[in-house]
Amino acid sequence: MSALPTPPTAALEARFESLTLARLDAVLAVEQRAYSHPWTRGNFTDALASGYQAQVLMAGDHLLGYFVAMLGVEEVHLLNITVAPEYQRQGWARMLLDALAVWSRGRGAQWLWLEVRTSNLRAHGIYLAYGFRRVGERKRYYPADHGQREDAVVMSFAL
Numbered sequence: 001m002s003a004l005p006t007p008p009t010a011a012l013e014a015r016f017e018s019l020t021l022a023r024l025d026a027v028l029a030v031e032q033r034a035y036s037h038p039w040t041r042g043n044f045t046d047a048l049a050s051g052y053q054a055q056v057l058m059a060g061d062h063l064l065g066y067f068v069a070m071l072g073v074e075e076v077h078l079l080n081i082t083v084a085p086e087y088q089r090q091g092w093a094r095m096l097l098d099a100l101a102v103w104s105r106g107r108g109a110q111w112l113w114l115e116v117r118t119s120n121l122r123a124h125g126i127y128l129a130y131g132f133r134r135v136g137e138r139k140r141y142y143p144a145d146h147g148q149r150e151d152a153v154v155m156s157f158a159l
Contacts, residue, residue: 014092016099019054019066021045026063027056030084037143039080044068047079053103057096064092067100076104078114093126105159112159115152117142124153132157 019027024044031038047068048054053076057064065083069076078100083092104112115138116123128134132155140149 014057014059014064014095016055017058019044019048019056019068021048023056023063027066030063030066030082033085034082036145043080052079053100055096055099055103057092057099062087065096067096069100069104071104071107071109074109075111075113076100076107076109078112081114094130097126097130101157101159110159112157114155115141116155118151118153127155127157130157 017023024041027044028038028041044054047070050070053069053071054066056066063084064087065081067081068079070079081093081096081100083090083096101112112132114127114132116127118137134153135156136154138152138154141152142150144150
């Protein structure tokens with residue numbers, strides 16, 4: 001799957017598909033471009049082996065984004081949501097969140113939960129605009145540069 005050249009936004013007809021091992025190389029390529037501390041192949045294969053909900057958002061052969069979520073008792077924990085850098089700021093994150101919310105409601109979940117790096121202000125804005133609320137903090141939750149750790153903001157969304 002090629003990420004470039006980027007087709008015009010108006011030309012995109014998006015569809016959801018299951019994230020499978022066959023798509024993992026493309027997902028990992030996006031993950032590497034999107035984050036300073038990306039998920040590893042092992043993180044994704046463990047999530048798939050555990051039966052977590054994992055979807056990719058495609059437009060033709062272009063990978064727009066993906067999410068991985070874990071179903072709990074009346075709640076879903078969003079573990080990873082990513083829009084490919086070349087498709088950011090086009091509304092695809094909201095579409096991914098909408099799909100996750102629909103899937104979650106269909107499984108009887110009452111809440112969506114997530115953690116986000118304190119430094120990821122753009123993601124904070126997306127989640128707040130969607131309706132998530134800050135409910136707590138996890139100290140030293142994420143790996144950071146030079147062996148350091150970064151705090152996470154815990155957010156929830158009532159379904």
